[in-house]
Amino acid sequence: MIWTLWKKELESYFASPLAYVLVGLFSLISGVIFFNLLATYTDGIQAIPQNMAQEISFVEEVVLRLFANINFLMLVFIPLITMRLFSEEKRLETIDLYWLAPVREWQVVLSKGLAAFTLIIAMLVMTGIFPLIIWGVGVRDFSLLGTAYLGVALNALCYIALGLFCSSLSGNQIIAALLSVLGIMFLWMITWGGHLNSNFLVAEIFTYIGITSHFERILRGLIGTQDIIYYLTFIFLFGFLTVKSLGRRNW
DSSP states (O other), rough: OOOHHHHHHHHHHTTSSSHHHHHHHHHHHHHHHHHHHHHHHHHHHHHHHHHHHTTSSSSIIIIIIHHHHHHHHHHHHHHHHHHHHHHHHHTTTTTTTHHHHOOOHHHHHHHHHHHHHHHHHHHHGGGGGHHHHHHHHOOOTTTTTHHHHHHHHHHHHHHHHHHHHHHHSSSOOHHHHHHHHHHHHHHHHHHHHHHSSSSSHHHHHHHHHHHHHHHHHHHTTOOOHHHHHHHHHHHHHHHHHHHHHHHGGGO
């Protein structure tokens, strides 16, 4: 049943121009960012003495900054993807068709989340040309590339889980998207609040709750158990809340 629902959701994406527009726009923006970072790095290497060039890290200046920017792009693209998943069906009253069939709420949530994540994977696959370009210009430093993709994928799963919950709360797509954007921004800002707080315990709690610190550690290859637990807990928590939100029809 999950496979059938996943396939239906994915077909609904690619049956409309939305998926193609999002993938194309994401590829264009990320491509511009990549080439600007690469050009800046090249100009920086050429502008300093050769004996100092090795002090400029390609990974730091290009790879990590690229994926930090890709993570920022997810703030815009994922709410656009998830806002319609439940909101549109509520508005059109087609969501009741699920409950007439032998389908559980968690199956609907899981299938819609997987479909959204599949679209995100399609967007990330388009960035696969970047390592080829890096190789073509003679740079052989591919360290942290795998963990960078992992960090973006885990963040995307969290944003999708949050977006699904926001979409289940309202029949208005715009409101769902705004709630999702605000939720993601809160996850970023609470980490900054932890850095600014003088109380050590409060700072540690804020830093752990915020998603930024976990993303930065994974981005640099410092994958810890606490980070994996955080991501799994976040995804399951908002998945659970979405299921409960859909279950309100029985109240």
